[in-house]
Amino acid sequence: MAPSPPLSLNHPSFFLTQPELTLPTEPSQGRAVAETTEVDLAESAPLVPDAEDTDSATNPSALNQLTAKPEKKRRRPALSCEQCRRRKIRCDRGLPCVNCIKSKISPCTYAPTHVPASRTRKVVSHGQDFGAPVVSSHVPARSAPVIESHRPSAGGNLDPTAQVSSVPSSTVGSTSDTSTVDALAARVRELEQKLSDSFHISRQTADVLEHDEKQDEHAPMKGTISKTRFFGQSHWMNGADMFPSILGVLRHAEERKIGPHLIFVKCKTLARTIKENRNRPISSAALGKSIPMRNLADQLVDAYFRTFEGAIRILHIQTFRAEYERYWQNPSAANDVFIMQMQLVMALGATVHDDLFSLRATAMQWVHEAQLWLLLPPEKSRMTIGGIQIMCMLSIAKATCAIGQDLTWITTGGLIRQAMYMGLHRDPRHLADMSVFRAEMRRRLWATILELNLQSSYDAGGPPLISSSHYDTRLPANLDDDQLSDESDKTKAPHSSSDTLTDMSVQLALLKSQLLRLAIIRHVNELRSKESYPETLRLNSELAKACRGLTESLASLTYAQKQVSRSIITQFHCCLVQMLVYRCFLSLHQPMLKRAAEDPTVYYSRKVSLDSSLKIAQICNLSHPRYPSAPPGALDPMTTFDRLITNGAGLFRVIPVQTLFSIAMELIKKKEEERDSLGNIPSVGSNELRLVLESALAWTQRRLRSGETNIKGYCFSGACIALADGIEKGLSQEQLDQAVIDTGSSMSLKSWELLKEVAEREGASINEDGSPAGTDESVEAMEGIVEMPFDWMGDFNWDSMGEFSWGRQVPRPFGDMDSVDPTVVSQF
Incomplete structure (x- = not known):
């Protein structure tokens, strides 16, 4: 039987064995398909010349060459994972497969496949646009097997091209060297990609750090450097550079040692003698041994609870009162924690006990003893709620009694860290089950700690170093102290209403603006905060709204007080919380005041500073005559607040001083404008400003009489x-300079007389000229002190630390001011 001739394109059976081949409709596509089909048939058809090809059939050399070529062996693609193929088990081709999951084999990998160029062209011809270029014939390792099922043709024959297009093929088995190399190459590419991603993240971090370094290079000097201390923009010393005419004249007088210089030196020597006489030796063995008689102690304790505790909650009133009664029944049985608390309570009460602060030395001793007690070992025993309460009262007492008041920012920093170490920054609902008493006391103390840190940041010119993202403690409940129960079976707090007047109402009214005041101090003092005047105006607008809300809240609470027989809110509390909020205007606009005198674009800061200063002067009773003197122990609300402003230090002295700077600058500028105006037209309100300065001058004189040892505030007000x-x-410039020098001399003489009065009252041993007793009374005996640089401006520090050198001030440059949006400017 003769063999059948080979198939060709013209044979009818060719189309019957290609059921999936579809002819294109476009002529160009038809040509491409024909060319591709001819190439495929040349590879797949038997290597026997066609009967119609006469040249090939009659050429023996060509026939031998075609028949000698070996047949190309084909392999099916590896669809199983490498692990199953190595173990020779059936794979379900998952990622990972079931076998790898059961055997806990990781990772489950699939070998990369290789598709020949000819088959790649077939895949492209069937699946893509005809004539498209072939990019690559390598297929990397699969992360998951992609399997497409193709049914065989009706004749039961599988088309090789259909199989190639559906499942990738591999020319090498999984156990071959080529497969291993391909797998390793795929793994290397995967690791390189991970390394590239990691490097990209690291590069982004490096770019951020580089960007921060570039910002630091252009960061302005926002503050003043003094020896080892840095005062940010909110510190009151940064407002003194608004008076170069006064400070420059006094500095020149100090350099030439003329005018008031010698009297200043005598006053300083006398002040040092007074302060040394107040310092009393303390010992750890004698802590708590200086308690006064019961009558005086009752007055001091009552003074504290009717003033400070009503606005800044630290103690639980009923608990302290019960311990206080037990102490007087058996003083030797009282523990050290309560004794330290009682001494600090009396120290704070002593500041409002009388007009002259006659218990200043005793109050300072109580503060020193509490500070020493906190340092004694073991320190872990201080990490209790009682210890936190002592630290809170110590922070207030150090500022009020003028004991390192410029360091309270450091004290409150340690207080915050200890409170966070004890978990006060986490709300009690996240901690163990607590009674109502313990949970609410923790919330009250955390709110007080945040307020103390905020006020100390304003005073010291430092950043708060804490934000709302660092804690989640809720605000305290509006409950009276007698509603807090420590019973274990009473775990739910009683119902509280924000409209009800309770022992917490005043502090809650103050806490409403705490986040805003925190944002203001960060804007003013933080290093990377931008000098943006529109942001300043935006914060000013928000602060004005907060002040109006505070006024409305205090008015409603005062009205509710008329319906309650027990005294809860007084005028003292209203004045205190208003002063703490209104002071933010001064700190917010103080960096612009010097420029506002000449630049009309920031004139709004000058106006707001003046308005807020007049408001604070009214609150502090400095804008009108003082209330008549009251006997010691009198607890009239306005009398006690007036005593606090006169006897207290820290913020109770810093805030009036900032007010004095703003009002004095405005008065001087108005007088200069009157002089330069047509016809010397008097400015509106200049007489009222002068009356406020005269009241401030009387206030500084009262401070000297009550024990203040620095005369600079008194002399500066007069100048x-x-x-x-x-x-x-x-007057001409020379006459003005001489007037300032003459005023400084007369005011220093008055200050020396007041200091002598204080020294005699406190029992300090001094000579007739004010020098310490036992020394030569001649001026030559003070020659060493006179030759020492006195620096009138440098000694304006008003604390017990070293002098401040005004000559070493670092200029505080202002960046380019942004354009001001009029919509953010609101009426104060």
Whole structure:
């Protein structure tokens, strides 16, 4: 039987064995299909010349060459994972497969496949646009097997091209060297990709750090450097550079040692003698041994609870009162924690006990003993709620009694860290089950700690170093102290209403603006905060709204007080919380005040500073005559607040001083404007400003009489009034300078007399000229002190630490001011 001729394109059976082949409709596509089909048939058809090809059939050499070529062996693609193929088990081709999951084999990998170029062209011809270029014939390792099922043709024959297009093929088995190399190459590419991603993240971090370094290079000097201390923009010393005419004249007098210089030196020597006489030796063995008689102690304790505790909650009133009664029944049985608490309570009460702060030395001793007790070992025993309460009262007492008041920012920093170490920054609902009493006391103390940290940041010119993202403690409940129960079976707090007047109402009214005041101090003092005047105006607008809300809350609470027989809120509390909020205007606009005198684009800061200063002067009773003197122990609300402003230090002295700077600058500028105006037209309100300065001058004099040892505030107030009067009279510059020097001399003489009065009252041993007893009374005996640089401006520090050198101030440059959006400017 003769063999059948080979198939060709013209044979009818060719189309019957290609059921999936579809002819294109476009002529160009038809040509491409024909060319591809001819190439495929040349590879797949038997290597026997066609009967119609006469050249090939009659050429023996060509026939031998075709028949000698070996047949190309084909392999099916490896669809199983490498692990199953190595173990020779059936694979379900999952990622990972069931066998790898059961055997806990990781990872489950699939070998990369290789598709020949000819088959790649077939895949492209069937699946893509005809004539498209072939990019690559390598297929990397699969992360998951992609399997497409194709049914065989009706004749039961499988088309090789259909199989190639559906399942990738591999020319090498999984156990071959080529497969291993391909798998390793795929693994290397995977690791390189991971390394590239990691490097990209690291590069982004490096870019951020590089960007921060570039910002640091252009960061302005936002503050003043003094020896080992840095005062941010909210510190009151940064407002003194608004008076170069006064400070420059006094500095020149100090350099030439003329005018008031010698009297200043005598006053300083006498002040040092007074302060040394107040320091009393303390010992750890004698802690708590200086308790006064019961009558005086009752007055001091009552003074504290009717003033400070009503606005800044630290103690539980009923618990302290019960311990207080037990102490007087058996003083030797009292523990050290309560004794330290009682001494600090009496120290704070002593500041409002009388007009002259007659218990200043005793109050300082109580504060020193509490500070020493906190340092004694073991320190872990202080990490209790009682220890936190002592630290809170110590922070207030150090600022109020003028004991390192400029360091309270450091004290409150340690207080915050200890509170966080005890978990006060986490709300009690996240901790163990607590009674109502313990949970609410923790919330009250955390709110108080945040407020103390905020006020100390304003005073010291430092950043708060904490944000709302660092804690989740809720606000305290609006409950009276007698509603807090420590019973274990009473775990739910009683119902509280924000409209009800309770022992917490005043502090809750203050806490409403805490986050805003925190944002303001961060904007003013933080290193990387941008000098943006629109942001300043936006914060000013928000603060004005908060002040209006505070006024409305205090008015409603005062009205509710009339319906309650027990005294809860008084005028003392209203004045205190208003002063703590209104002071933010001064710190917010103080960096712009010096520029506002000449630049009209920031004139709004000058106006707001003046308005807020007049408001604070009214709150502190400095804008009108003082209330008549009251006997010691009197607890009239306005009398006690007036005593606090007169006897207290820290923020109770810093805030009036910032107010004095703003009002004095405005008075001097108004007098200069009157002089330069047509016809010397008097400015509106200049007389009222002068009356406020005269009241402030009387306030500084009362401070000297009550025990203040620094005379600079008194002399500076008098010099400001003298300068304004000289400008109004039209004096020349030389005459103005001489007027300032003469005023400084007269005010220093008055200060020396007041200091001698204080020294005699406190029992300090001094000579007739104010020098310490036992030394030569001649001026030559003070020659060493006189030769020492006194630096009038440098000693304006007003604390017990070293002098401040005004000559070493670092200029505080202002960046380019952004354009101001009028919509954010609101009426104060």
